[in-house]
Amino acid sequence: MNNGVLGGLRSVITRDLRLSMRRRGDMLNHLVFFVIVVTLFPLGVGAEPNLLRAMAPGILWVAALLAAMLSLQRLFASDHADGTLEQMLISAHPLGVIVVGKMAAHWIGSGLPLTLLAPVLGLQFDLPQQALATLVLSLGIGTPVLSLIGSVGAALTLGVRGGGVLLALLVLPLFVPVLIFGAGAVAQAMGGLSAAPHLSLLGAFLAISCVVAPWATCTALRVAYD
Amino acid sequence: MTIDSDSLDDETSGRGSALLRFAAPQAFFPLAGRMLAWFGALAAAFAAAGLYVSFFVAPTDAQQGESYRIIFIHVAAAWMSMFLYVVMAGWAALGLVLSTRLSGMMASAIAPTGAMFTFIALWSGALWGKPTWGAWWVWDARLTSELILLFLYFGFIALTSAIDDPRRADRAGAVLAIVGVINVPIIYFSVKWWNTLHQGASVSLTQAPSMAATMLTGMLLMALAAWMYSFAAALWRVRSIILERERDADWVRGLRGVQ
Numbered sequence: 159m160n161n162g163v164l165g166g167l168r169s170v171i172t173r174d175l176r177l178s179m180r181r182r183g184d185m186l187n188h189l190v191f192f193v194i195v196v197t198l199f200p201l202g203v204g205a206e207p208n209l210l211r212a213m214a215p216g217i218l219w220v221a222a223l224l225a226a227m228l229s230l231q232r233l234f235a236s237d238h239a240d241g242t243l244e245q246m247l248i249s250a251h252p253l254g255v256i257v258v259g260k261m262a263a264h265w266i267g268s269g270l271p272l273t274l275l276a277p278v279l280g281l282q283f284d285l286p287q288q289a290l291a292t293l294v295l296s297l298g299i300g301t302p303v304l305s306l307i308g309s310v311g312a313a314l315t316l317g318v319r320g321g322g323v324l325l326a327l328l329v330l331p332l333f334v335p336v337l338i339f340g341a342g343a344v345a346q347a348m349g350g351l352s353a354a355p356h357l358s359l360l361g362a363f364l365a366i367s368c369v370v371a372p373w374a375t376c377t378a379l380r381v382a383y384d
Numbered sequence: 385m386t387i388d389s390d391s392l393d394d395e396t397s398g399r400g401s402a403l404l405r406f407a408a409p410q411a412f413f414p415l416a417g418r419m420l421a422w423f424g425a426l427a428a429a430f431a432a433a434g435l436y437v438s439f440f441v442a443p444t445d446a447q448q449g450e451s452y453r454i455i456f457i458h459v460a461a462a463w464m465s466m467f468l469y470v471v472m473a474g475w476a477a478l479g480l481v482l483s484t485r486l487s488g489m490m491a492s493a494i495a496p497t498g499a500m501f502t503f504i505a506l507w508s509g510a511l512w513g514k515p516t517w518g519a520w521w522v523w524d525a526r527l528t529s530e531l532i533l534l535f536l537y538f539g540f541i542a543l544t545s546a547i548d549d550p551r552r553a554d555r556a557g558a559v560l561a562i563v564g565v566i567n568v569p570i571i572y573f574s575v576k577w578w579n580t581l582h583q584g585a586s587v588s589l590t591q592a593p594s595m596a597a598t599m600l601t602g603m604l605l606m607a608l609a610a611w612m613y614s615f616a617a618a619l620w621r622v623r624s625i626i627l628e629r630e631r632d633a634d635w636v637r638g639l640r641g642v643q
Contacts, residue, residue: 310563314556318546327542328560331535334528335570366566374559377480381555 166251170259192225214283215344229268230308269301292347300340306371313378409626416619427612434605454512460610462505468498473565476558488554493622499537529571536564
């Protein structure tokens with residue numbers, strides 16, 4: 159057993175990552191979902207290149223948002239089902255460390271692959287080079303926020319009936335600022351303008367959620383097990 | 385109304401403990417009933433006066449014609465929508481920190497009224513937007529964030545009603561309300577931060593209002609009516625919640641008309 163805060167953090171992250179590698183299907187399903195949702199848009203709105211190019215930032219970001227949201231359910235659900243989460247709550251490590259570790263592992267398993275896959279899909283929409291770089295950057299800053307805020311929703315809906323739809327109802331409104339500034343950054347880059355203001359605001363949201371989300375998730379977990 | 389955080393600090397003093405008595409649902413129930421009548425009457429009186437000033441006394445706007453009169457309802461509703469969310473989050477936080485039963489009940493009682501005012505603000509805004517901007521809806525920062533506020537109210541109501549255990553429902557709702565409260569300053573300052581279609585504030589605490597005095601009077605009267613209505617509606621609802629949750633308690637069984 160690892161000692162200290164960092165040791166605990168590392169062991170939670172490696173455990174969660176190892177678990178998600180053992181259930182590779184889960185992780186791949188969310189990536190496939192992301193690709194399929196993005197593919198649906200050109201089929202729905204028509205293949206007009208200018209229209210698609212204008213819509214691409216929004217489409218990619220909305221699809222990433224939905225894929226990240228779907229993957230949230232497995233964040234605590236399986237640990238809750240087999241009793242591991244209860245043991246984590248009463249373990250010697252602070253709950254905050256465990257929660258942050260699970261958030262980090264969730265991002266590595268969902269947000270990071272989405273970020274790496276997005277530029278390939280961006281090519282399908284004929285996004286210019288500098289916009290592709292901004293897309294990766296904005297997703298790189300924005301998807302951790304999705305994992306952070308989403309884990310609050312996942313903890314709140316733990317074991318609640320109708321949890322899946324309820325989770326969407328709770329977290330999607332809170333995701334809106336991330337969507338606006340994430341897609342806005344890419345749109346700015348496409349228009350030849352600086353994406354820095356939007357990226358800075360995304361960074362601000364990341365900073366706020368780093369402070370608020372772990373506390374809120376811990377409280378929500380304690381409420382669930384009260 | 386009942387207790388504030390200051391009175392909790394000096395729990396030992398006479399005033400503090402006297403007020404704190406009303407933190408018990410049993411003591412608050414009759415008090416809420418008495419206040420309810422007063423707030424209801426005041427709401428009706430202010431609404432009657434406010435509507436009279438708004439529709440018969442206030443002059444026609446030079447630029448917007450008669451359609452501007454929607455603001456008398458719109459502004460009051462929009463103020464209340466944001467304010468009630470903060471009050472709801474405040475009660476929820478109090479309940480989370482102090483584990484008082486009544487706080488969670490107050491938060492759940494306020495939520496539907498807040499959602500209603502948010503809806504009225506959006507709907508009256510749309511009715512005003514059509515003749516003035518030429519569109520029912522624009523994706524303006526303030527409109528969008530007000531819509532998100534409505535979703536936050538829905539999320540709070542959905543979460544608290546999905547959990548059967550009222551204590552857990554209150555505390556889970558409290559976490560959500562506190563996280564969502566970040567949206568309120570975004571709505572409030574959105575007109576300043578993003579210079580978009582929605583007009584800036586005409587009323588502020590620090591500057592003289594940029595509108596006719598009778599218009600301001602009408603608007604403030606309507607705002608007061610909205611406040612009084614919110615108090616009355618929240619108290620009405622909290623009385624029902626108290627009865628529902630304490631239905632097995634002796635004092636509820638002893639009430640006339642409960643058997």
